[in-house]
Amino acid sequence: MKELIRALLLLALLALVSGTSLGAETANGPLRVGLTPTFPHDQYQPLEQWRLYMERKLGRRVEFVRRDRYIETMDLLRLKKLDFAWVCDYPYVYFKKQVKLVAVPIHKGRPYYRSYLIxxxxxxxxxxxxxxxxxxxxxxxxxxNTGYLTPRYELQQMGENPAYFFRKSFFAWSHRRVLEAVANGLADGGAVSSHVWDTLSIGKPELIAATRVVAKSQEYGFAPFVAQMSVSDEDFHAMQRLLLDMTTDADGRALLKDLNLDGFMIGNTQLFERVERVMRAVGEK
Amino acid sequence: MNALFNLSFRYKIPLWGSLLIITATLAVSSTLIVQSYEDLQSDVVSSSASLGRTLVKTLFPAMLQEEVWQAFAIVKAPLHEESGSKLIQPEMILALDRNQQVFVSSHPKAAPMLAELHRLGDDYDRLAELIRARPEVDAPILDFSGPQRIYVAVPIAEEGARLGTLVIVHSKDVFLPRFRSVAWRSAQIGLVVLAVLLPINWYWGQRTAVPLAKLARSTGDVARGALREPPPGTYAFKDELGELFEAFGVMVKALQEKQLLEQEVIRSERLAAIGRLSAGLAHEINNPLGGMLVALDNFKRRGGHDERALKTVAMIERGLSQIRDTVSAMLVEAGVKSRDLAPQDLKDVQMLLSGEAHKRSVAIEVESDIEAPVALPATLVRQVVMNLLLNAVQACEDSGTVRCAVRHADHRLAIETENGGRPIPPEMMTHLFEPFVSGNEAGHGLGLWVTYQIVSQLRGQITVESRDGLTRFSVSLPTGEASWAPTPCASA
Known part of the structure; x- marks a missing residue:
C-alpha cells in the first residue's frame, strides 16, 4: 500500500514538473529567465518591473525563475527548463560548453567585479x-567565484588547506546572507561580491555598516547573462538587444539604476580567463 | 514600646486595628504579586515549550543537513517578530548539538557557534548538567530559572534520533513592566481596602473605647469614694461591655445602700448610747431626788417655820419637781404593764389633740383598720401617735391637714403620719431623734426622742422622709403574743 502511494505521488510530481516546464520547450510559450543570488535577486518589486519591461520589449510573456543555488539554475539551463539566466562567472566558466554568453553587466564603467573579504x-x-x-x-x-572560489584560492596561495583552515565554515546561499551572517556575528568572516556590497550599501546601509571589508581580491569578469544552447537565434538576439539597449530609454535606465549597473555589453571569453585560471589552480577542473 | 502599650484604648484599639488591617492588606497584596509572578513564569515556560516544539520540527532537518544559515534563520525567526507582547518574545534561542556545543544561536555574539554551553556562564553550566542528565531521545522538556533568566530546553529529536537540544532563554527583565502593573493594581486595591476599612475600624474602636474610658473614670471615682454611676445611655448594647456597665450600676447601687445602712447603724448606735446614758443618769438623779423631796415634805410637815423659809423650800421643791419631770420624761419606762391597744385609743388621741388642732385651724384625719385589740401596750402606742400628731400639727401651716393611717397586717402595726408645711432641714435629719433637738422654740425637744425610745423598745422601726412639701413619719411595730418585751437596755 505504502509503495503504491509513493508511486502515485511520484507520478503526480512528474506531471507537475513537466507541466510547469512546458514553456521553455514551446516556441511561443513564455521566455523563462533564471535569476541567482549573484545580485540581490530577492527584491521583488524592482525585478517585477524588469520582467514587465522585458515583456513590453519582447512582445511575449517572460517568467522569472529564482533559485538560491547556482547549481540548480545551471541544471535547469542544461535541462532546457530555462532559456536565459543571470549566473556567476564561475559556473559560467565551469559549464561554458553548455551555455552561450549573452551579455556582461557594466558596473562603474567596467565589466568587472571583485571578491570582498569581510x-x-x-x-x-x-x-x-x-x-x-x-x-x-x-x-x-x-x-x-567571489563568495567561495576566490577565498579558497587565496588560502591555497598561502599554502593552507582550505578544508581545515577554518574551524567551521558554512554556505549561506547568497551574498546578502553572508553579509547578514557576518554582521550578526554568526560567522567571523565571509566573502561577498563587490557588486552586492556596493548595491546594498545604498539599499541597506545599516547592514553594510555592521561589516568591515578587510581585503579586496583581484578583478574578475562580471557575472554574465547566459542563454541555454538551444535557444533560437531570434530569441537570443532579441534578449541581447534588449539588454544592450536598456540605457537608451528612461525605463531601462531606471531599472539599471535599481540594479546598480551602468548597462550591458557583449562580452567575450577573455573576460573570464582569470577565473578559469583560478579554477584550475584550486583544482576544481 | 511601653508608651505604646500605655496609650488610651481610644487610640490603641484603632491603632492595633489599623496595624492588623495594613498587615493583612500587605499580606494579601504580596500573595497576589507572588502568585502573578509565578503565573507569569509558568506562562513563559509553557509558551516557550510550545514554541520550542514548533521550532524543533524545522530545526531537525536543518541540523541534520548541517544547514547553518537555515538553522540560524529558524532560531532568529521568533525574535524578529515585532510582537506587542514582549513577554512571549525570548531573549535568545540556542540550538545545541549532541556535545552541548552551540550549533547556532540567535545571538552569535553572545553565544558563538561551537561555543561549549557550560562555558557561557553559571546558569548555562547548571543547565548543561540538567541536559546531560537526560540525554535520551524522549527526554522531557526541562525548565530552569536562574537569577536573571528562565531557560527552557527542548530536545531536538525526531524518529528516534536526537541531534541536540534547543534552549529558549527568557530574560526576567521583561517581567518587570507586567509585574509592576500587577503590583500597582494590587497596591491600588490595597489602598481602596484601607480607605474603606480604616474609618470603620476607627469608628468601631471609638465606640468600644469611649465607654471603656468612661467606665474607667467612674471606677476611679468610686475608688475615691464618690459613688457615681456612669451617665445612663453611655453604652446601650447587651454585649460583655454592656454587661459590665450593668454590673457596675448594680455595684454602685449596692455600695450606696451599704453606705446608707452604715450611716443608719451609726445613728442608731449613737441613739442607743444616748438612751443608755440618759437612763443611767435618770436613775442616778431620781434616787437622791426622791430622798430630797421626801426630806422637804417632812420639813414642811414639822411646822414652825417662818414665812421666808417656807417660800425657799417651796421654790426648792418646784425646782426639784421640774428636774424629776424632765428626768422622767427622758426615762421611758416601757416595762409598765398596760392593756392592749384598742380601736378606741386612736379616737381618744384624736380627741385629746382636737383643742390644739382647732387653735391652729388644722384638720386631723385619722384612718384606722383596727377593729379588735392589738397585742401592743396601749399607753406606749398612744404616746407615740400623740407625739407624732402633735409634732405634725405644730409643723403644719394654718388650714393644713394632718393625716394619720394605722394599719394592722402580717403581725405588724404600721402607723404613718403625714403633714405639709415646713420641711425638716437636712442638717437636722441626722440628729432628729436625739434628745433636746427641737424644730420649734416652744418644745423642749424630747417628743421624738421619747417616740424613738418607745419604738426601739418595742423592737420596731421609725423612719422619716421630708420632701416635696410633705413630711412623713412611718412607724412599724411587730405585734403578737410575745412580740413585745422591754429590751434589757431600756429597762436598765
Missing amino acids: VPATDTTTTSLAQLKGKVFAYTDPYS
Missing part, C-alpha cells in the same frame, strides 16, 4: 584572511 564591524583587528584561521567562515555558494 568581518564584523566589531572586529577591528583582523587585516587579512590569514588571521581568520580557526574561525567560523561563511561562504556564499560552492559555485560562487
Whole structure:
C-alpha cells in the first residue's frame, strides 16, 4: 500500500514538473529567465518591473525563475527548463560548453567585479584572511567565484588547506546572507561580491555598516547573462538587444539604476580567463 | 514600646486595628504579586515549550543537513517578530548539538557557534548538567530559572534520533513592566481596602473605647469614694461591655445602700448610747431626788417655820419637781404593764389633740383598720401617735391637714403620719431623734426622742422622709403574743 502511494505521488510530481516546464520547450510559450543570488535577486518589486519591461520589449510573456543555488539554475539551463539566466562567472566558466554568453553587466564603467573579504564591524583587528584561521567562515555558494572560489584560492596561495583552515565554515546561499551572517556575528568572516556590497550599501546601509571589508581580491569578469544552447537565434538576439539597449530609454535606465549597473555589453571569453585560471589552480577542473 | 502599650484604648484599639488591617492588606497584596509572578513564569515556560516544539520540527532537518544559515534563520525567526507582547518574545534561542556545543544561536555574539554551553556562564553550566542528565531521545522538556533568566530546553529529536537540544532563554527583565502593573493594581486595591476599612475600624474602636474610658473614670471615682454611676445611655448594647456597665450600676447601687445602712447603724448606735446614758443618769438623779423631796415634805410637815423659809423650800421643791419631770420624761419606762391597744385609743388621741388642732385651724384625719385589740401596750402606742400628731400639727401651716393611717397586717402595726408645711432641714435629719433637738422654740425637744425610745423598745422601726412639701413619719411595730418585751437596755 505504502509503495503504491509513493508511486502515485511520484507520478503526480512528474506531471507537475513537466507541466510547469512546458514553456521553455514551446516556441511561443513564455521566455523563462533564471535569476541567482549573484545580485540581490530577492527584491521583488524592482525585478517585477524588469520582467514587465522585458515583456513590453519582447512582445511575449517572460517568467522569472529564482533559485538560491547556482547549481540548480545551471541544471535547469542544461535541462532546457530555462532559456536565459543571470549566473556567476564561475559556473559560467565551469559549464561554458553548455551555455552561450549573452551579455556582461557594466558596473562603474567596467565589466568587472571583485571578491570582498569581510568581518564584523566589531572586529577591528583582523587585516587579512590569514588571521581568520580557526574561525567560523561563511561562504556564499560552492559555485560562487567571489563568495567561495576566490577565498579558497587565496588560502591555497598561502599554502593552507582550505578544508581545515577554518574551524567551521558554512554556505549561506547568497551574498546578502553572508553579509547578514557576518554582521550578526554568526560567522567571523565571509566573502561577498563587490557588486552586492556596493548595491546594498545604498539599499541597506545599516547592514553594510555592521561589516568591515578587510581585503579586496583581484578583478574578475562580471557575472554574465547566459542563454541555454538551444535557444533560437531570434530569441537570443532579441534578449541581447534588449539588454544592450536598456540605457537608451528612461525605463531601462531606471531599472539599471535599481540594479546598480551602468548597462550591458557583449562580452567575450577573455573576460573570464582569470577565473578559469583560478579554477584550475584550486583544482576544481 | 511601653508608651505604646500605655496609650488610651481610644487610640490603641484603632491603632492595633489599623496595624492588623495594613498587615493583612500587605499580606494579601504580596500573595497576589507572588502568585502573578509565578503565573507569569509558568506562562513563559509553557509558551516557550510550545514554541520550542514548533521550532524543533524545522530545526531537525536543518541540523541534520548541517544547514547553518537555515538553522540560524529558524532560531532568529521568533525574535524578529515585532510582537506587542514582549513577554512571549525570548531573549535568545540556542540550538545545541549532541556535545552541548552551540550549533547556532540567535545571538552569535553572545553565544558563538561551537561555543561549549557550560562555558557561557553559571546558569548555562547548571543547565548543561540538567541536559546531560537526560540525554535520551524522549527526554522531557526541562525548565530552569536562574537569577536573571528562565531557560527552557527542548530536545531536538525526531524518529528516534536526537541531534541536540534547543534552549529558549527568557530574560526576567521583561517581567518587570507586567509585574509592576500587577503590583500597582494590587497596591491600588490595597489602598481602596484601607480607605474603606480604616474609618470603620476607627469608628468601631471609638465606640468600644469611649465607654471603656468612661467606665474607667467612674471606677476611679468610686475608688475615691464618690459613688457615681456612669451617665445612663453611655453604652446601650447587651454585649460583655454592656454587661459590665450593668454590673457596675448594680455595684454602685449596692455600695450606696451599704453606705446608707452604715450611716443608719451609726445613728442608731449613737441613739442607743444616748438612751443608755440618759437612763443611767435618770436613775442616778431620781434616787437622791426622791430622798430630797421626801426630806422637804417632812420639813414642811414639822411646822414652825417662818414665812421666808417656807417660800425657799417651796421654790426648792418646784425646782426639784421640774428636774424629776424632765428626768422622767427622758426615762421611758416601757416595762409598765398596760392593756392592749384598742380601736378606741386612736379616737381618744384624736380627741385629746382636737383643742390644739382647732387653735391652729388644722384638720386631723385619722384612718384606722383596727377593729379588735392589738397585742401592743396601749399607753406606749398612744404616746407615740400623740407625739407624732402633735409634732405634725405644730409643723403644719394654718388650714393644713394632718393625716394619720394605722394599719394592722402580717403581725405588724404600721402607723404613718403625714403633714405639709415646713420641711425638716437636712442638717437636722441626722440628729432628729436625739434628745433636746427641737424644730420649734416652744418644745423642749424630747417628743421624738421619747417616740424613738418607745419604738426601739418595742423592737420596731421609725423612719422619716421630708420632701416635696410633705413630711412623713412611718412607724412599724411587730405585734403578737410575745412580740413585745422591754429590751434589757431600756429597762436598765
